[in-house]
Amino acid sequence: MNILTRVIGVVSGKGGVGKTTLVSNLGAALASVFKINVTIVDCNITTSHLGLYLGMYYSPVTINKVLTGEEPIENSMYEHFTGMKIIPASLSLKDLSGVDMFALKNAIKNLSGKTDIVILDSAPGLGREALSAIRACDEVIFVTTPFVPAVMDIVKMKRLIDELNVKTNGIVLNMVKREKYELTKDEVEKLAELPVISIIPEDKNVPRSLSAKVPTVVLYPNSPASREMKSLAAMLIGEYYEKTDPFTSIINRLKFW
């Protein structure tokens, strides 16, 4: 347990459900909207995307060099224009040699006092990489799409995470279209025995902002996904954020009258 710094892992059973998207947007929202000193870390070193999502194609020092023992973690931190700090992983295959994933926990501990919140972008599943990220954090957020296989993977993960005494914050349901064939919030909560803490809609502005290499909450701050992600960022730090956009709230008020 880190006393000065809170370490939150963003995890999932399945890949492609939106972890990296969420990590980059939570980081950007916490830094730019709520003025929190936050650091996001790419812990998915075999298929690292976090730097790519933010337009960082080459960084002289990455988490790989920290995990080989060549560099202290402070040397791998880069400041984004939103104010968040990023610790990217190398994109080069050769930088995987000599990396000790189990050194991650101690490396993250060294961020204690240097940043208020650390968010780890984990590899999916329960392999060596994902387990090292889970072991390095104080609490986790699960990300899933509203379908049975992805939710069942979370059930399995939750059991293991409970055994490791890591706190589970709940589930983020992502890419929700509100179609009949999708699981509902209640169904997910019953299956996983965890609360759903955020429902992020499928939103074209997410891939649009990805192609611009700018977090959605920055490029399209009022888009439906951005509002939900800012609201989740607020919830994590005990703040309030009105997620209904002004237009919808006027319509709702008119409907009420």
Ligand SMILES: Nc1ncnc2c1ncn2[C@@H]1O[C@H](COP(=O)(O)OP(=O)(O)O)[C@@H](O)[C@H]1O
């Ligand atoms: N709410 C969303 N709406 C639309 N597309 C999304 C949303 N969340 C994520 N995506 C897209 O889904 C893909 C996978 O997301 P990513 O964050 O890389 O998943 P993971 O890190 O879990 O593998 C990306 O192309 C991303 O743009």
Ligand SMILES: [Mg+2]
């Ligand atoms: Mg990812």
